[in-house]
Amino acid sequence: MIDTHGMMERIGQKARAAARILAAIDGKARNLALARMAEQLLADREALQAANALDLAAAQANGLQPAMIDRLRLTDQGIQAMADGVREVAALPDPVGEITEMKPRPNGMLVGRMRVPLGVIGIIYESRPNVTADAAALCVKSGNAVILRGGSEAIHSNRAIAQRLALGLSAAGLPADAVQFIDTTDRAAVGALLQCDRHVDIIIPRGGKGLIRRVMEESRIPVIKHLDGICHTYVDRYADLEMAEALTFNGKMQRTGVCNATETLLVHQAVAAEFLPRVCRLLSEAGCELRGCDQTRALVGESAPVAPVGAEDYDTEYLDAILAIRVVATLDEALTHIETHSSRHTETIVTRDHPRAMRFLREVDSSAVMVNASTRFNDGFQFGLGAEMGISTDKLHVRGPVGLEGLTCLKYIVLGDGQLRQ
Numbered sequence: 001m002i003d004t005h006g007m008m009e010r011i012g013q014k015a016r017a018a019a020r021i022l023a024a025i026d027g028k029a030r031n032l033a034l035a036r037m038a039e040q041l042l043a044d045r046e047a048l049q050a051a052n053a054l055d056l057a058a059a060q061a062n063g064l065q066p067a068m069i070d071r072l073r074l075t076d077q078g079i080q081a082m083a084d085g086v087r088e089v090a091a092l093p094d095p096v097g098e099i100t101e102m103k104p105r106p107n108g109m110l111v112g113r114m115r116v117p118l119g120v121i122g123i124i125y126e127s128r129p130n131v132t133a134d135a136a137a138l139c140v141k142s143g144n145a146v147i148l149r150g151g152s153e154a155i156h157s158n159r160a161i162a163q164r165l166a167l168g169l170s171a172a173g174l175p176a177d178a179v180q181f182i183d184t185t186d187r188a189a190v191g192a193l194l195q196c197d198r199h200v201d202i203i204i205p206r207g208g209k210g211l212i213r214r215v216m217e218e219s220r221i222p223v224i225k226h227l228d229g230i231c232h233t234y235v236d237r238y239a240d241l242e243m244a245e246a247l248t249f250n251g252k253m254q255r256t257g258v259c260n261a262t263e264t265l266l267v268h269q270a271v272a273a274e275f276l277p278r279v280c281r282l283l284s285e286a287g288c289e290l291r292g293c294d295q296t297r298a299l300v301g302e303s304a305p306v307a308p309v310g311a312e313d314y315d316t317e318y319l320d321a322i323l324a325i326r327v328v329a330t331l332d333e334a335l336t337h338i339e340t341h342s343s344r345h346t347e348t349i350v351t352r353d354h355p356r357a358m359r360f361l362r363e364v365d366s367s368a369v370m371v372n373a374s375t376r377f378n379d380g381f382q383f384g385l386g387a388e389m390g391i392s393t394d395k396l397h398v399r400g401p402v403g404l405e406g407l408t409c410l411k412y413i414v415l416g417d418g419q420l421r422q
Contacts, residue, residue: 118407
């Protein structure tokens, strides 16, 4: 029987020692390590695919759904994309060591802030093996050591990728221990990681609600996460309806199984009679199931099938081609609905009225609030971060897409010349 707590203690100690080295070197050295990591992935692509074949065979034997099996598959193109992703992270601006807000005090001291790595980051994730490389690259670039715990369905692939990443670090003269892989499918290892607060600074879960809920309940370590993506598109009375139609369709149907897809459409009653029949017809013809309030159903009529909205629909993240709809009488009613039902992920207003748009931006309490843009834009790459670890709906320590800056924190620095406190 595996001593998971003892194993995690050893992994945590090694990661902590490696994190000190990563934090002390300059960005050029970390970028060189990322280049070597990418080269190692490409050099050993046959070994990666051989390991991946074991996972695919097990997945088929265990009856996993075809979509899940496809997510596991590592093709030549997928390995190339994984290596390219590591190189893209290397090309991003380095946040570590940045000094800001240096202000003189009356006694002559200069007080400012410096951006520094978080330390050791534990990442618990499911399915896609490319997350192993993506997460490790972001952590190394930001000066952090990482402990990776992937899903059991990808154990062989994740192990092989992590080994190549460690080899790349060694080839660049950096400690291979900066990328640690929990090489067991024992679920107890997750619990042990979540209790390893002596060595791990942050936990980031990436996966389904069951995983994230477990992490939230068991972790003694701060967690960066989002649980649900119940996102809203609100079509205001002063909306450009052609724009609103396009934004609604894109927010819901561009990709349905993602956390920033629109799940609820709110429409002001002043434009509902004109807007709802056309947008519902468009969505229905594209295969979207519609569930609406009584007023929505009456206004849409025979334009498209709209089922009665259920008691739980406004609180459901569908991750599918399903949309809940409600007609609201005022902007205040829209804001109240969002406050009551939103998961604090992403909300957008479609309007040509600037004061109403600004009010929406001020009063909606979500990680990203938008005006005249699709909810699908809440994404690290789309926001110019280059890459992301996920999207946080927390308020501490980072909110929204978690890029390189989100994997660092600020500390105060003081430059003095012998000043004494009186």
